[in-house]
Amino acid sequence: MIVLPREIDGYGPLKLPTGRLRPARRPSKLLADLDAALDACEIRDGATVSFHHHLRNGDGVLNLVLDRLAARGLKGLHVAATSIFPVHASLVGHIRSGTVTRLSANFISGPVGEAVSHGLLPHPVILRTHGGRARALDQGELRVDVAFVAAPAADDMGNISGRIGPTACGTLGYPLTDVEVAQHVVAVTDTLVPFPAPSIDIPQGKVDYVVAVSSIGNPGGIASGTTRPASDSVSTGIGNTAAAAIAASGVLVDGFSFQTGAGGVSLATADAVGQIMAERGVTGSFAAGGITGFHVRMLRDGLFRGLMDVQCFDLEAVESYKSDPRHQMMSAATYAGPHMGGAVVDRVDTVVLGAAEFDLSFNVNVTTKAGGIIIGGSGGHADTAAGASLTVVTTRLTASGYAKIVPEVGTLTTPGSTVDLVVTEEGIAVNPLRPELAERLRAAGLNVTGIETLFDKAQGLAKVPTPPRSQGRVVAVSEYRDGSVTDVVRKIGAG
């Protein structure tokens, strides 16, 4: 019979083993259904529930969860999504009914953006950057009661894979940050696999409950139409000019790191940049961001050593992530957080971004369209602009009859001090903060002009005047990476 002392100098009192040392039954985190998970998480009125947008416009999980929360009669919920798409139209009804009274997201398109712009929510929406949201989560500014992870596959202990199942979406960079801090994490999957799941992207230790549903969404919705290079002559012209500017800037040397948005002109630029790299025999270090099949082909062609991927933008990228270890996942925080002692965006040499509006101070609006309706938000726009050594914005001079170069952007998403040049079909303007860059571009024979000249041309081409800013109440606050506010969005229409 082992007799132990009650207390030991330098250790303290001893706790003795008591009770059953082996679990009464084999553990499992699988619950009967979504309602059982909502019960387990003890979601109450006013709770904050988070969602991610890896399934993009094919996501079924946000709708599924909110329908159940509404059916339970919950009120005053805060939906903290990474992005909202047209597929989330039913959220409008949940806002109308008072089930949801607060919304924060990094990007909002479709009916929810319109409803918010018309003042449907009682509280202002918080629009964050991808990095800013990660920071807000990590610093406790955004407290999540329950994070719902749309899981392409999961086992009953909560190991989640983005790489298998009918709705495989590839990397899971956004929920990777949520699951670190949420009070409860629920994996919602339509593909329950035997333990342990293969190709685990989020490990079981980060997940509290697992729920199986018939479908988490429509895989066809992952690939949006924006992930191919534009092929019209204006777009390819802008792309070629932008690529020539990038080349002239001096960044195209071995080790070059690159990010583009997923817009057609950005990808046309990437296409042209890739050709120059191949011609010059330049091997880049990495391409980052949301990754498309286009980036995958650049990797395979040897233009980059690796891909750092927060989100796969199309199914070709998903397939690459599944099969090519050079294609790596990064969390939203690692991607873009301003609080990380350095994020991946801070190591990007050149980023190519789009614009809904661009102004004389080089500020960019990707949040609202002319007239003030919310059509997007920063996502990674402001993060990458701040991080990259060379930030290139490409834009046509007009769209839908409106000038895209305006005296002052309708919403300031990305501050002009973080933008180096804008490339249009009528030439390039270089930020006056970068005179040496303008010199290089001119020396390369590029058509460098003043932003005022591009502004005049855009105004001359415009068929519809830019509506003035609304003076209504604030319906959304556009937060910068650090939580400061770059602008507000005001209510459209009466009231």
Added chain:
Amino acid sequence: MIVLPREIDGYGPLKLPTGRLRPARRPSKLLADLDAALDACEIRDGATVSFHHHLRNGDGVLNLVLDRLAARGLKGLHVAATSIFPVHASLVGHIRSGTVTRLSANFISGPVGEAVSHGLLPHPVILRTHGGRARALDQGELRVDVAFVAAPAADDMGNISGRIGPTACGTLGYPLTDVEVAQHVVAVTDTLVPFPAPSIDIPQGKVDYVVAVSSIGNPGGIASGTTRPASDSVSTGIGNTAAAAIAASGVLVDGFSFQTGAGGVSLATADAVGQIMAERGVTGSFAAGGITGFHVRMLRDGLFRGLMDVQCFDLEAVESYKSDPRHQMMSAATYAGPHMGGAVVDRVDTVVLGAAEFDLSFNVNVTTKAGGIIIGGSGGHADTAAGASLTVVTTRLTASGYAKIVPEVGTLTTPGSTVDLVVTEEGIAVNPLRPELAERLRAAGLNVTGIETLFDKAQGLAKVPTPPRSQGRVVAVSEYRDGSVTDVVRKIGAG
């Protein structure tokens, strides 16, 4: 000029962007040398510094760091290591000098174990299980000021890979848990790779500083001699009997999950189990634990769907982790934590473990040898015994002239209530808590006897009497998974 309100209803006061929005220079976490990292971490007297043992008896990082800390004149440090090996002999000097006054580890072998047993430390060592240490970290019981990660490769932003470099060690399951909670994390590498590192095992967001040194250790030390099946007739006999018992117990069906220690008899048992699986056409789900080349071959032979690996025990396992996605890493917490809502050990059907001593109550000692000198500790022993549905201990009746089956273990590492059967060269004893198991084994014609019979035989064969427990002061406390105390180790010799 955009004019923003000072405050917004439902949002609060607005913080406005100020200062430079782009970093003045490209971030890097690479410091000049180890001393710069020690400065940056502001290590003071009494600090807790943590280390992991993936390089096993080839580890150079613990010694390197402690030498520098000693050179700085620091006193009263707490070394919180996962395991201590003979290669860490210089720690004895640092204890003697007062640089280190506290030690906690899950396993201690070699000169440090001897020194501790002789009372060199002023405070009792805390011996934890692998799962118990993860729990203590996660629950704030073990607070780490600086976690030093021996990084086979790292980039200057702190992305760590265990898969490349001359000292590639494979998975990094132990530091994965430390980096979640340590105040500061320092990656110490001898292979600085361009950003971003390929095959990232610990992402940059978990790492604060990177230091390059000429060598982090000797790769030859990773593969210890214990990772091959024993081939002598007594060992293979025990292995065959244990395998027959496992088969008779009924667990060998499709989906079978399995763990073995890395001892020769455990691996001989695995060998025999594998043969039965192959004969019966059984496909297991996974093998877990520290993984050896032997387990890798079982995976390749189709006996398991996957491997869950907290630590590669040999270079063949390292190679497999590098190249085979079915071979996955798990953190120490996920592996064995009792606080995780279910760890991997809780999903293991059968574990085969060794014993330094085994007693009439089925308790196991893997902490001290006869006479009370510390030669090990639980590691995952107590965790897997508690988690597995069938816990098999294999042991010879005697070693070095001492009986291995004793009236009462010299140190209680793993409680008998979590052990189902013991297999020796003279037969099997089944825990009286499992009468149905004894029935099954008898029905299969196996030599099931009583633990008293095995005890008598062991005592009859012994040439040296088991020394009585020391009555000296407590030099180590053996904590169970939950932080309760199963036993203490007392000082050997005078004083």
